[in-house]
Amino acid sequence: MTSYIDKINTYIKTLDHDTLTALQSISSDKKYKKGDLLLKQHEICGKSYLLMSGIARKYYLTDGKEITTELYFENDLAVSFDSYTLQQPSREFIEALTDVTVSITHYQAFQEAKAKYPKLLALDLMLAEYYGMWVENRLFQFHTMTATERYLEILHKSPHIVQTVPLTIIASYLGISLETLSRIRAKV
Amino acid sequence: MTSYIDKINTYIKTLDHDTLTALQSISSDKKYKKGDLLLKQHEICGKSYLLMSGIARKYYLTDGKEITTELYFENDLAVSFDSYTLQQPSREFIEALTDVTVSITHYQAFQEAKAKYPKLLALDLMLAEYYGMWVENRLFQFHTMTATERYLEILHKSPHIVQTVPLTIIASYLGISLETLSRIRAKV
């Protein structure tokens, strides 16, 4: 599936000058401090955030508890998918876990650009497909793997997560309690 | 999210004659008997299956056990998403749970049609977005809900599933054992 990111990047490199400048004209950089919220619950996700540097996460609250649903590193694209797609209030927050720099693209401007530049429509499809496969893979893990197996998967495939993100957040991302994660780590 | 299906259907109704005939020219109907496999593991999912009638499911095998990942009813579109998107061998099977009639569209022909008819590209994006939101919602359920809560969710939002699909399959779809499902049902 990493190969699909390559495919997307390769595709972006083939974009013509006009398409590329159109895209740049509707994007702008912004910095956030550690702890800042890029998106709040109940807000409509009217922007996409491409992480240039730093770490961020997406999470929601269920009876007072924060459940992390996605972790973002450099070059990851952060949005609340359903809020962005349906332009309806978000169930999720997006939070900067460190100071971050992002490239922001507005939803509405991007919709208009897609109508004018079909290559952006194709790009949007690729991004949606990638996200679909990513979520499908995560669901697969919850459906069939134990907590220990899920932790080992992260440890092997995304060691940077374990190295940079607090265990409380990793535990909620794995869908287990902090104590259980600590015990799993104490073993292998 | 049902509203998004409405949006997709509304969009389809706005398709011009040429686009529509192009789509029809690359689609054909086919019937399968109960128990037939529309897609086998390790095959590349080179077709999409729009269910016209009957019930089908998608599942994979983990150490000999069948895990159902999706149930299809009339008007549902069945594909192994990553296999179809990446055109790589499928981890999943697609099986007819009853006699079914499907409208089959070939992947390759659809790719070519999308290049010629941009409205099909936009349609494809909507379908990918819908699937992404659907999977995200299922992941949410696995991430935060107990087995009982997941069962009640199905019971309320998709009662047709409980009425038509064997409990063994529903149990694996919920990620629980058959016995646990039976006990949940014995209560409320």
Place this chain on the structure above:
DNA sequence: TTAGAAATTTGACTTAGGTCAAATAATGAA
């Protein structure tokens, strides 16, 4: 209709993971 197979339920017991509480360890600002 009826025997055999398949689906579902029930019982007894085990286990992964949760909860609550307390003890350490690590970090960061004054």
Place this chain on the structure above:
DNA sequence: TTCATTATTTGACCTAAGTCAAATTTCTAA
């Protein structure tokens, strides 16, 4: 440095859900 806060670990006990085995119930094909 040092104190206070935050992060992580450890202990004791609990609970949801799994496993294995057997009993029923429901279908289905002859």
